[in-house]
Amino acid sequence: xxxxxxxxxxxxxxxxxxxxxxxxxxxxxxxxxxxxxxxxxxxxxxxxxxxxxxxxxxxxxxxxxxxxxxxxxxxxxxxxxxxxxxxxxxxxxxxxxxxxxxxxxxxxxxxxxxxxxxxxxxxxxxxxxxxxxxxxxxxxxxxxxxxxxxxxxxxxxxxxxxxxxxxxxxxxxxxxxx
Numbered sequence: 001x002x003x004x005x006x007x008x009x010x011x012x013x014x015x016x017x018x019x020x021x022x023x024x025x026x027x028x029x030x031x032x033x034x035x036x037x038x039x040x041x042x043x044x045x046x047x048x049x050x051x052x053x054x055x056x057x058x059x060x061x062x063x064x065x066x067x068x069x070x071x072x073x074x075x076x077x078x079x080x081x082x083x084x085x086x087x088x089x090x091x092x093x094x095x096x097x098x099x100x101x102x103x104x105x106x107x108x109x110x111x112x113x114x115x116x117x118x119x120x121x122x123x124x125x126x127x128x129x130x131x132x133x134x135x136x137x138x139x140x141x142x143x144x145x146x147x148x149x150x151x152x153x154x155x156x157x158x159x160x161x162x163x164x165x166x167x168x169x170x171x172x173x174x175x176x177x178x
Contacts, residue, residue, distance in 0.1 A: 032166040036125045039165045044132045046176050066123045067102070078113050132168070133160070139175065149175055 033039075041062070042048065042055065050058070076084055090104050110116050136156055143149035152175050159168035 034164045034166050036128055036163075036165045037121065039128065039169055041128055041131075043169045043173065044128055044165070045135055046173055062124070062127065066120060066127060070120060070123060071105075074119065075109070079109075083112055129160075132165075132172075135172065136160075139172070 041059075042050065047058075075087065079087065087105060087108060090101060090108060093101055093104075096104070106116075113119065136153055140150065140153050143153060152171060156168045156171050156175070159165075159171065
């Protein structure tokens with residue numbers, strides 16, 4: 001995602017993506033925040049022990065995937081044909097580097113789609129959800145024949161259905177530790 005959008009992404013990172021994987025987002029009354037947006041992506045995926053550089057690289061790749069998905073699947077739904085043409089002109093510019101190009105695209109799109117940051121954050125949340133559910137499916141395959149683990153993974157899926165992402169993440173990491 002472009003630099004101008006980094007503040008919003010940093011806000012998301014601080015809501016559980018690039019902080020220490022042991023951190024749990026909580027409300028002012030000490031209760032765990034359960035929404036997907038507040039969950040640490042590294043906890044959801046059971047990834048621990050990464051260096052800050054590895055975490056940053058992973059987040060950059062996720063951000064790129066979200067941005068590319070938005071450009072590929074959403075832009076034409078939100079823009080007129082003329083606006084898409086102007087965006088394509090920015091994309092095809094040869095005299096600027098990729099960061100400048102993305103910043104120009106972001107600024108252009110932000111002028112047309114005022115809730116662009118919210119749209120991108122929704123896409124990020126959906127990606128976190130999808131990756132977590134892929135992890136669950138993978139763990140189910142590996143646990144074939146282990147009824148205890150399969151039952152706990154079923155419980156994880158139920159927690160997810162209820163929107164209890166912090167509890168689901170904690171249980172997933174406990175299952176993995178067994």
